[in-house]
Amino acid sequence: MSHPAPAALPDAWRVEVFRSQDRPDPDGEQTLAAALELGLELGLEPIEGLRLGRGYLLPPELSQAAVETIARELLADPVVDTPRITAPGGHPEVPAGVHRVLVAPQPGVMDPVATAVGRALVRDGHLAEYSTGTVATFRAWELTGAVDRAGLETLGRRLLANETIDTLRFDSEDLPYVQPGGSGHRGSVEVPLRALDDDALLALSREGQLSLDLAEMQTVRDHYAALGREPSALELETIAQTWSEHCKHKTLCGLIDFEGERIDNLLRSTIGAATRTIDAPWCLSVFEDNAGIVEFEGDQAVCIKVETHNHPSAIDPFGGAGTGIGGVIRDVLGAGLGAEPIANIDAFFVGPLDLPADEVPKGTMHPRRILRGVVDGVRQYGNCMGIPTVTGGLWHHKGYTANPLVYAGTVGLMPSSMAHKQVAAGDAIVAVGGRTGRDGIHGATFSSIELSEHSETESSHAVQIGDPITEKGVLDTLLRARDAGLYRGITDCGAGGFSSAVGEMGEHCGADVELDRVPLKYPGLSSHEVWISEAQERMVLSVPPEKLEACLAVFAAEDVEAVVIGHFTDTGKLVVRDGDEVVGELDMQFLHKGNPRTVRQAAWVAPDVADPGVPTSTDPQAELLALLAHPNLCSREWIVRQYDHEVQGRSAIKPMVGPAGDGPGDAAVIQPLAESTRGLALAVGANPLQGRLDPWAMAAAGIDEALRNVVSVGADPERAVLLDNFSWGNCNEPDRLGSLVLAARACHDVALAFRAPFVSGKDSLNNEYRVGDRTLSIPPTLLITAMAPVPDLRRAVTMDLKRAGNRLYLVGETAADLGGSHWFDVLGLDGGRVPRPDLERAPAQMRALHGAIAAGRVRACHDLSEGGLAVAAAEMAFAGRCGARVALGSVPLAADLPGAADGDAVALFSESCTRFLVEVEPDHAAGFEQALAGFPCASVGEVTDDGRLELLGRDGATLVDLDVEQLRQAHTGGFRG
Amino acid sequence: MTSQPTALVLRTAGTNCDRETVQALEMAGARTELLHLNALSAEPRRLAAAQILVIPGGFSYGDYVAAGRILGHELRHRLGEEIATFVEGGGFVLGICNGFQVLVELGLIEGPRAEPSQRRMALTANSSNRFESRWVHLRNERSACEWLERGTVWPVPVAHGEGRVALRSAGDLEALTDAGQVALRYVTADGGEAGYPDCPNGSAGQIAGLCDPSGRVLGLMPHPERNITPFHHPFWTRLPERDEGEGLALFRGLVSAAS
């Protein structure tokens, strides 16, 4: 065996900035703690010390004096840092006994820090110009201790780097310092297709990562046969992007055979139908744009969109979540003529945080690492954008271990008059924002297929790192151009890149694009790569010729790149040129309407689980404490406090409420307009334990929960709107699709009953994970988001108990709905009846409760959800630093309780829908009761001043008597990142 | 003589808190101009025409490298002379959160023409190594910032990852205190000494805000502009009806001092 040649050292100045020895190194300390935890789990030799050096590679042509100045003034802090400078080609002076792990973004991976440093060097005159690769960054981790090479590699791979996007070096200094690129072909490449048989068509689809099925490939082949020519690679890619599940929603909009019935477009015939039937006049734009737009107050409207970003987040949690939030912000920027983002929402579904290391599937990260990564990604991007992250959720289930779900949502504010966009022939096509690189090729098609243990290597180019600061520049300038009326159409550049953005905008007219005008991050991209790259932070505008100059000037004034890349036409054709050559010409009609519709089979098979009935609650105190600590219920404060939820000064009801800010609020309320006290409430609802048992009920209960949450803070349910986000398994499997049909039908029925229209949604199918020949599906998961106005902020309420002596009312009926309940989960039971809202009573009951809140009769309100009444009472008590006494005998129970049922257990832990625990001052009791007359509503107890939660059984015996501080500790004692 | 002062609010890529900062200044009685850095660089005399310069919170240039580093560096190169002249001529400067980080990077807390090497303080990663978004209490200290009502304890939110004041040497805390530069400290709700999380970042001496020796340049990590309306307080639903938030007093003091 020969020894490897000595590694080549980068031909660049190297500056490594370490915290000075006498200063704390929080990054080092935090990572050391995580390394020790991981080392313990894996039985590694312990490490003793860990320090982080932030590294920069600078061009070799800089003088030593210049590098010293740059290090002193720009890269290192004179008070707390010590820079270490190494000359080009030199070996850094590493302290003795130290192992070095170097982590650098792979060439071509977005490196916003390098770009920012490069631009600063240009500003200061150190460099004449900057292009990607001129400056590079890396992290130098210096470890001490007995750790061996294998341990070092384990720590590097599991903790310090993500090899999908990072280059890793162990005790080796050969960092990459190159300009990314390649030798992609500019010009047309013909793909012989017409002579291919079925096998060859499928092989082409697979090898080209087109993700088209046989019928689709045949349609394309026949189309070109009729044209009498072969397609170009760019045309084929354009068709694949446009017809991808991600862009086209082929499953939900296709044909489905279910129980002897042919469903033509499930989405349209369920969710869309409900919205059309409700036909709310205040809905300005639904299901036709990037986001749903509804009237808010006066001439102002709000819009909302929630997206999934599951597959990218599985492979790179930080980048995936960051670009997820970045993408949904662009949806809102591109809704109508553009809206100002005023709130973000995030919701995650990940595997159990205590999963033993040996149960983590191959090619998958541990759920803890995934969760930390997605939280970091949302924090970094959302905070940097100056948009408050105000609400969301976090759920755990083993089924998400290999395929986590990451949802990101954004709410925007805009003049109602700007709810619609146009595109006119003759308008310039203007690309605004980030430059185009090879990042994000095939994102749309990647997200449409299942993950596998090879995904991280096969699909690394689908993963991206976001650059929020570029997007912030776009946001600032875009709204100025909008207000000056300088463009008439806009869309975001998301999945499919320019091919989808320009293709969609020009669908009804035509477009002529000149790819050689597109600004690139680095040379070497082929024509079709430029066309389909999903590089982040880009928007596309339709600008009337007479406004072009003024429009471009708005962007130039703030150093935001905006470039004309073509114009819209009236030819009905999408023509793409590169230089003098036409590299693609597609008929818009064929591109958008030519895809064949496949028929999928669906069947619902109820799981074979016996109903365990209603067991007795043998230890209600212990069960309550276990519920408060349950991963789906416990405090999310460690996440919430990392998000800036108050930037913009609009947050009126924060995510955490009560005098100590540790009560889990039901919904956030923002004040969109400074001059008005009309608020806007936002909340989500989901329950991953229910869907397998009863998908209809799961969807119905999710809608009920999201609506309960906004009603609890004072929002008006009659003006509520809903969003659906389905994340399902492989819907080519009839059982998966069958449960999806039932969930979609529930959305129809429940939306109609509440007269709460769905205004937007997004599905993510194929959330399965393949290991060998086994496929694992996620639990069917529907995230429902509700948004509703609070007519007068002064009447908004929070869930923390306010004052001893006030009464507690339970609104709503309690039945033996324990299927999918968290109490069953704590007891290890499966099966049972999943709660369903009473569609006759629930809407009227929520309206009645809203009436009482709007009349100022309510001091605190909390909906009953996970863990039922016991948990709701406990949360209200510790959040308000008050005691509470509740008599279960007064709880309105359903008449149909099974004979032998433990009525106390049902009253304590059932998760029946449409229930609220409400605090009312004695003076308002009569008025409150009057407002709820005709509905199940009973005075069940009172707020006390003894700091204890007392729950009395139906026979009067004390079932629970706990100090609220103990409840709080149970709630907050779990994982904190 | 009092007149309505003009406050110039500077923004650049990553400035996030400009909207609410302008709102606070206007509520406090200032005439307000929101100006992009490029526009001010092109017309620096607009600074000379103002009485107050405000650098709002946000993530200027993404806070890449270190919070406020690149903007501080850029301001020194593009507008260093104009800002120094503005301060020497009696102008007021307020830096909030990222704006404070920029003032420190710019050296303006040390004085209008301090060299980077003279700087005694840094704003560095919170001791929790986390971004901290939470409400705290501040006390206006005996300092050169006489326009802050001395001794008042008031609630205000923080939202930052790099707000820990680190000082060059052990004697600097006393020196800054003696020079009247420690303007604001984190305290408990009843004015006692703050540990984590009342002091959210582990700052030396629980320093939340520092001023220059003249008291006309103030930087603070917390966000007074996020406590100006009746609905900003984190538990206003438990309190009697309010007309405004406690943070407005700081802007009133500033505007009245600059009048």
Ligand SMILES: [Mg+2]
């Ligand atoms: Mg709730």
